Amino acid sequence: MAPRRILSLQCAGQADLAALALWAQAYTPLTAPDPPDGIMLDITGCAHLFGGEPGLMARLAERLPGARMAIAGTAAAAWGLARYGAAGAEDILPLPLAALRLPVETTAKLRKIGVRMVGQLARLPRAGLMAGYGPAPALRLAQALGEAPEILRCITQPPEWREVEHHLEPLLLPAQLQGALTRLSGRLCARLADAALGARSLVARFHRIDRVCPEIGLTFAAPCRDEVQIAKLLIEKLAQDVDPGFGIEALSLEAISAEKLALVQRDMGAEAPDHSRPLNTLLNRLGGAKIWRVTPHESHIPEFAARRMAVSASAAAWPKPGHPRPIRLLPRPALITAIAPVPDDPPVQFNWGGKMHRIRWATGPERIARDWWRHQFDPTRPETERIRDYYQVEDMEGARFWLFRTGMHEGITAPCWYLHGVFA
Amino acid sequence: MHAGSAVHELRAPSGTAAHVGLAMLVLGVAARQGPVLWMSAAADWYPPGLAWAGIDPARCLFAQAASDAEALGSTELALRGGMAGVVECHELSRLAAKKLAVAARQGHAVGLVLRHAPARTSQDSTAFTSRWMVNPAPGSPHIPRLQAKLLYAKGAMPGDYLLEIREGQNGAAPHIIAPMRRAG
Numbered sequence: 158m159a160p161r162r163i164l165s166l167q168c169a170g171q172a173d174l175a176a177l178a179l180w181a182q183a184y185t186p187l188t189a190p191d192p193p194d195g196i197m198l199d200i201t202g203c204a205h206l207f208g209g210e211p212g213l214m215a216r217l218a219e220r221l222p223g224a225r226m227a228i229a230g231t232a233a234a235a236w237g238l239a240r241y242g243a244a245g246a247e248d249i250l251p252l253p254l255a256a257l258r259l260p261v262e263t264t265a266k267l268r269k270i271g272v273r274m275v276g277q278l279a280r281l282p283r284a285g286l287m288a289g290y291g292p293a294p295a296l297r298l299a300q301a302l303g304e305a306p307e308i309l310r311c312i313t314q315p316p317e318w319r320e321v322e323h324h325l326e327p328l329l330l331p332a333q334l335q336g337a338l339t340r341l342s343g344r345l346c347a348r349l350a351d352a353a354l355g356a357r358s359l360v361a362r363f364h365r366i367d368r369v370c371p372e373i374g375l376t377f378a379a380p381c382r383d384e385v386q387i388a389k390l391l392i393e394k395l396a397q398d399v400d401p402g403f404g405i406e407a408l409s410l411e412a413i414s415a416e417k418l419a420l421v422q423r424d425m426g427a428e429a430p431d432h433s434r435p436l437n438t439l440l441n442r443l444g445g446a447k448i449w450r451v452t453p454h455e456s457h458i459p460e461f462a463a464r465r466m467a468v469s470a471s472a473a474a475w476p477k478p479g480h481p482r483p484i485r486l487l488p489r490p491a492l493i494t495a496i497a498p499v500p501d502d503p504p505v506q507f508n509w510g511g512k513m514h515r516i517r518w519a520t521g522p523e524r525i526a527r528d529w530w531r532h533q534f535d536p537t538r539p540e541t542e543r544i545r546d547y548y549q550v551e552d553m554e555g556a557r558f559w560l561f562r563t564g565m566h567e568g569i570t571a572p573c574w575y576l577h578g579v580f581a
Numbered sequence: 582m583h584a585g586s587a588v589h590e591l592r593a594p595s596g597t598a599a600h601v602g603l604a605m606l607v608l609g610v611a612a613r614q615g616p617v618l619w620m621s622a623a624a625d626w627y628p629p630g631l632a633w634a635g636i637d638p639a640r641c642l643f644a645q646a647a648s649d650a651e652a653l654g655s656t657e658l659a660l661r662g663g664m665a666g667v668v669e670c671h672e673l674s675r676l677a678a679k680k681l682a683v684a685a686r687q688g689h690a691v692g693l694v695l696r697h698a699p700a701r702t703s704q705d706s707t708a709f710t711s712r713w714m715v716n717p718a719p720g721s722p723h724i725p726r727l728q729a730k731l732l733y734a735k736g737a738m739p740g741d742y743l744l745e746i747r748e749g750q751n752g753a754a755p756h757i758i759a760p761m762r763r764a765g
Contacts, residue, residue: 432664435659435661435662436616439644439658443644448643450639450642451643463627463629472639474639475632475639476632477633478629478632481723482630482633483627483630484605484630485623485626486630487625488625551719555718556596556599579597581598581601581602581630581725
């Protein structure tokens with residue numbers, strides 16, 4: 158196994174270190190923000206892609222003018238070398254004590270006994286150091302020398318299904334980006350097919366040379382490894398979501414989650430219909446909020462009887478309603494003026510949308526009370542707060558409506574009529 | 582009426598949902614299984630109402646479109662992929678109608694276009710297999726009736742039909758088409 162190589166980069170004036178770390182994923186998949194003023198890159202096995210470690214540092218220095226950086230075998234040593242070391246130095250022993258990132262008081266106490274360099278600290282007996290100055294100096298020294306582990310909080314998991322394409326000459330034209338996306342999705346899908354997997358969600362990142370990293374996300378209703386479809390969906394979103402700016406030097410395509418998708422043998426006979434393809438396209442074109450399935454919800458309140466759920470969720474069985482239900486339910490019941498001959502009776506005529514409807518017959522009432530213990534009180538909709546008496550009515554032309562009345566004759570509140578739905 | 586792999590246009594006067602009733606009858610005949618896409622700008626389809634008329638909401642997908650063009654384009658995609666599609670739109674150009682019809686033929690799917698429109702408009706196209714004007718007809722509380730006027734059909738005579746929606750029976754479609762009678 159190759160020895161670990163960690164690059165620490167100090168860059169003053171960067172407000173969002175996480176964004177910088179995301180952009181730096183063009184060079185290595187493992188990057189971590191390193192507050193207050195830098196990032197850490199685990200470049201183990203990556204440097205040769207950029208002309209070795211000097212080449213990688215030169216390239217980063219070109220993109221981030223004014224940044225200081227150093228490469229070492231441990232994160233603590235790289236941090237110290239980046240901030241206090243000479244360019245190209247690998248040895249932390251001649252550095253000042255501040256290079257170990259110790260608290261100020263501890264450094265001051267050690268300075269009193271004449272310890273100014275890391276090398277001097279390393280010569281002290283560890284047990285005495287622990288007893289006199291707490292665990293921090295010994296631990297930081299051990300971490301810098303690679304004797305104790307240090308945890309790097311990388312922004313993403315080590316990706317398993319990731320394909321990257323680097324370009325020495327930054328890409329600017331849509332046709333170049335489209336070609337790169339097609340190649341990347343082809344490579345990713347070939348790997349997924351070898352493992353009999355399908356991607357559930359994908360993200361394509363575009364690493365621009367000016368430290369910005371736009372991305373396109375795709376989610377699928379069913380696992381997908383159709384390279385043509387993936388490339389097509391990515392290219393569709395390319396124009397509106399990605400601004401190439403001064404050029405894109407690296408593209409990455411990563412399957413964030415993958416699920417089992419069995420390999421199928423295509424034969425000459427009739428194939429079972431597979432609706433996942435149009436569904437995946439619709440989901441990505443319209444967006445996850447604009448397409449949904451419904452699941453029944455135990456509530457007598459008509460507007461709460463169905464809940465939306467994601468397209469990828471499996472559908473639950475629906476109970477048969479005991480009473481006729483309208484085919485369209487108005488999102489907000491419409492206040493209507495109705496004439497009822499006897500109080501608390503169904504109306505004989507009502508006015509909706511500027512049209513008078515005379516009623517031929519009405520069935521009801523179906524009395525529905527609010528389940529106040531389950532839903533939030535909404536002061537803007539008084540009709541949801543009261544008992545509702547629902548009537549199915551048919552007007553002289555045969556159109557059927559679902560009306561309800563809140564309030565009682567001679568009750569606390571005067572009766573009000575609402576139209577809530579239209580029957581087929 | 583041969584309803585499979587074709588698009589039918591169903592019109593109704595504004596303020597009624599009679600055309601949805603006929604759409605559910607057609608789905609009961611032509612799309613007995615597989616997903617159904619319900620596409621509209623308002624997204625106020627009520628799933629218990631579908632369940633009452635015999636369409637299982639568990640196999641329905643509901644989508645909201647920002648414009649007529651998006652609704653028709655998405656439905657075209659679904660039809661080409663073999664899903665049944667019900668789309669509600671206001672304007673329908675001849676080109677859009679032709680594209681929908683081709684998509685349905687390619688995907689062997691049934692498509693239904695619901696519109697609130699008069700029986701005759703300047704953009705009437707003959708791309709669809711049939712065009713209906715559906716009016717609500719006087720019925721009884723548990724058996725709503727529809728009066729469907731066949732405006733145009735390939736290889737069929739126009740005429741008036743009286744249809745009934747029976748509670749939850751549309752899965753057994755022949756039972757429901759049987760009471761349909763030619764009125765004129």
